[in-house]
Amino acid sequence: MYGNSHTKRYGKNIYHALLFLIFICLSAALLLSPGVSEAARVPLLENAGACLVCHYSKDMKLVFTDKDKMPVTVSERDFAQTVHSKLNCADCHQGASPEKHPGKAVASRAAFRKEASGVCRTCHSDAQLRAKPNHAYMIDKADAPLCTECHGGHKVLSIRQWKAGLQGTAYCLVCHRQNISKSLGPDERLSLSIDPADQASSVHNKHACSDCHTEYTREIHPLKTFSSPREHSIAVSGVCAKCHEEKQAALRGSMHYNLSFRAGEALISRGNPKAPVCTDCHGFHTVGPKKTYETLSGTPCRKCHEGIFAIYAKSVHGMAKARGEHQAPLCASCHFAHEVNFTAMSDKIKGACLGCHKGVEELHKKWLPNTELHLSAIACASCHAPSSEKGIYLQFVDQRTGKSLPQEQILQLLGTTSPELSERLDTHGQGLSSYELSYILKQLNKKGVGSQVAYLGKMDVVKYSEAHQLSLKKNAIRECETCHSSDSKFLKKVTLAVLRTDGSMDRYPARPDVLTSIFSTLSSGQFYMVGGTRMTLLDWAGIIVVCGGLLFPVLHITARVLTAPLRRAGRSEDPAKGDKS
Amino acid sequence: MKKIFLQPLTVRIWHWINALCFFALIVTGLQLRYQELPNITSFRTAVDIHNLFGLIMTLDFFLWLAFYIFTGKIRLYIPLDLKKFFTGAFAQALYYGYGIFLGKKNPHHATPDDKFNPLQQSAYFMVMLLLMPLQIITGLFLWDIKRFAYWIGLLGGLKVVDITHVAVFFFLTAFLFVHVYLTTLGRTPWEHIKAMFTGYEEMEENGK
Structure with a gap:
């Protein structure tokens, strides 16, 4: 029994040694074979053991010359998910090795990122970048966002892979949070950048981008061309009507839409570049709540009506506003936000005045006869702006x-x-x-x-x-x-x-x-x-009538005085005749 | 000489209130219309006085109207017999325009039932039953233009109402001069005026 068992164990060891040799030989053959070596390359992480010894630590930081510190931790698990998972550290961090580590001082985080992004171009050629419009224009743009700003450093994913997990606004902001713009002509550029913070604080923060930008989806991203920022603003403002049709209708009825009483002043409908459209007052992605405009500085009207603001600032309302009395009216309080129209011959302004100044009619009744008539026929400003010229x-x-x-x-x-x-x-x-x-x-x-x-x-x-x-x-x-x-x-x-x-x-x-x-x-x-x-004619008629009434006694008395001798003579002839004259 | 009772107390009260109102309304009316003339008070006060006396005169008018209607004496103002009216008016005009200068007797002898001579009757008819109501109505409309906007529209508009009010004002002012002068043509210059205070007028026994 003992001899058999010993022989079996010995045979088993030889068998394992042979298997090991076969494995070593096959492995060497595979590694040395040119056609197979690329496909069978060992993932970086298996070759980056030396790097990760240090860069695994979350305490690892790079200190720049400007004293700024940047974590240089590399997550093994995250990197394994990236499109670069098959690359070696040194493929990107060229020239780096355990013996020759990049310990040089870098001026700043920005400089480091710029340098790091420059490495991308080693593999991603200009031809490859020009194939996609969003990359194409960045090639020649000095201030184009760095590769790492969109794609990250070590978590480099394919865009499709990256965006797959993003929803709504976040999906679009991947690109549009960057400093990107498009050319509208030789001298004009249209910013396409959106500050996520602005968007998040706007009243539209619950909306997806495609709620307004209806032509855009995850799959379709048409390239639009505009001749000017103005043309872009008008086009974008048209979208607002989708939800705010009543405001659009009010605007269409306003003087801002079709003012034409003075030549050259025709506004929106006639293409006046100063005419306010939605975005001129509300902005694009910063549409704020109404109270945003409740300060002097935040009033969009000021952009065009600065002169009136200077007058307003000295008015009783302007001074009250400046004192912080929030009830004091601003432009829209009287003129309304969208249905802005002529005040002359309009009762709207008066309605606005009386809206705040409750009981003003009763107050006027205390001293002003025909109060209702006066208030309907005279604009408030006629009396309450005493130095104004009236007509x-x-x-x-x-x-x-x-x-x-x-x-x-x-x-x-x-x-x-x-x-x-x-x-x-x-x-x-x-x-x-x-x-x-x-x-x-x-x-x-x-x-x-x-x-x-x-x-x-x-x-x-x-x-x-x-x-x-x-x-x-x-x-x-x-x-x-x-x-x-x-x-x-x-x-x-x-x-x-x-x-x-x-x-x-x-x-x-x-x-x-x-x-x-x-x-x-x-x-x-x-x-x-x-x-x-x-009426002057009536005055003259009146003078004639009154003078006629006055003239009668004067002439009659005169005649009586002149004829007094006749009566005296008559009385002397007939004393029985009496006279009262 | 005999005394006859011509002016009842109600008439005398109405008359002097009316006279006071006429004076106040003419003065303030002039000021309201002609600001360039010397002013006795502010425009605002003139409006108040004008409105106040306009109201008093209106109430006074209705006192007069009620008295004359309920006593039946309204007929004193209405020429019922036109032939007699025109004959008498001609005789009266002849007197004022000719006879009075020669010392002729007044053809009309006032009695309580025939107080006015035909010229007086026609003049008072015009004044009391046409011009005064017209003036009161237009004044009322101008007092509260909004409230009476519909009626003002029916009369042809605000300007028409105003012109009517002003035109009547001119006629009444002219009438006032003639009226005051004619009151001095009694037996003595103060005879008729005194009668409007006492109610009695002295007449010769034969009624002349």
Whole structure:
């Protein structure tokens, strides 16, 4: 039994030794074979034992010349997942070996990254990079993001592999968080960078990028071209209507959309580069909550209306805002954010004033006769911006509805065009006369048309900017004589305002006598100001009538005095006759 | 000489209140319309005074109207017999324009039932039953333009209402001069005025 067992054990050892030799031979053959060696290369980690002895430690840090420290830990497990898992450390960290370790001092983290990214180009040629547009333009761009900024250092994954685990915004921000831009022309570039922090703090932070950028998906990334940043802004702003159609509708009705009363000032619809579109006020990816605009500095209107801001800052509202009184109104408080329109002939502004100044009508009633009429016919700023220049604005109104007659309807009723109307409203080039106004009104009300057009008048400031210099209540105009006098300078500035359906307004200067002429009465005039718009003709008629009444006693007394001798003679002839004279 | 009772207390009260209102309304009305004239008070105060006396005059008018309607004396103002009216008016005009200068007798003899001569009757008819209501209505409309906007529209617009109010103001002012002067053409210059205080007017026994 003992002899057999010993023989068996010996044979078994020989058998194992042979197997080992065969394994060594086969391994050597495989390693030495050129066709097989590449495929069978040992993963880096098996060859990086020496490197990982140190770089495995999480305490390992590289200290730059500027004293900045950077961890240089390499995770064995993470690296095994990367596209570079088959590379040796020295493939990228060229020239590095246990004997020759890169212990040189590097100036800074940025310099290190730049140098490290430069290594990528050893394998990834320009031709390979140019094949993809997002890489192509970076080749020639000095400030292009470094390779490692997108792809990482040791966790280099294929983009497909990398993005597979990302959802929504994070997927897009992989690239767009980088400092990337695109050329819009020789001198203009459009930034495509998005600060993740801005996006995260915006009111749209729950939205995926493709909610707005609807043409873009994970698979489709069309390359768009714009001739200017402006064109880009308009295109992007159009997207907002997808969710905010009511705001878009309000904007389309605003003066910002189609202002045209002055040549060259036409706005959005006419391509004015200054016209505000959504992104001009709200930004692209930084769309903030409404309260963002509740500070003077954060108001987007200021970009174009700086002059008005300077006036506003000195106003009672501006000073209150500066003191930190958050209730004080800013632009949108009175003008509203999207439906910004002309204040002249509009009740919107007044509504805004009364919205905050509750009970103001009752306060005015304490001292202002015909309060309701005054408040409806006079803009708040006329009295509360005491130094402003004021004027009278006349407007055609449909008496049945009480609404203003838009220019389009006026043209239709008159069967004319806009240029012809301008000519007809001022035939002699000296301003609209009362006769011209009454003639136009007569035509607007001609038989068969069925219209009931009259004109109404309102007092408002002449320069819109001056409407913003609202003063303290104690400085407001309270003297009735300021307006209720034929000498009032405000009555000398009369304008016919013709509103268009798009909210814009044409202004036709009128002669002051348009309010005082007999024709103003014949033309269903509804504007009347005691003492201010009195008719000269009526005054003269009044003088004649009153003088006639005064003249009767004077002449009669004179006649009685002159005829007194006759009566005395009569009494002497007949004493029975009595006379009372 | 005999005394006849021509002016009841109600009429006398109405008359002097009306006179006071006329004066206040004319003065303040002038100031409201003609700021360039010397002002006795501020525009604002003038408006208040004008409104106050306008209201008093309106109430006073209704006092007058009620009195004359309920006593049936409203007929004093209405020429019921047109032939008699025109004949009398001609005679009265002839008197004022001619006879008075020659010392002729006044063709009309006032009695409680026939207080006004035809010219007075037509003038007071115009003033009290046409111009005063017109002035009150237009004044009321101008007092609260918004409230009476519909009615103002019916009258032809604010300007028409204003012009009417001002035109009536001119006529009433002119009338006032003539009215005051004619009150001095009684038996003595103060006869008619005194009667408007006492109610009684002295007449000769034969009623002349």
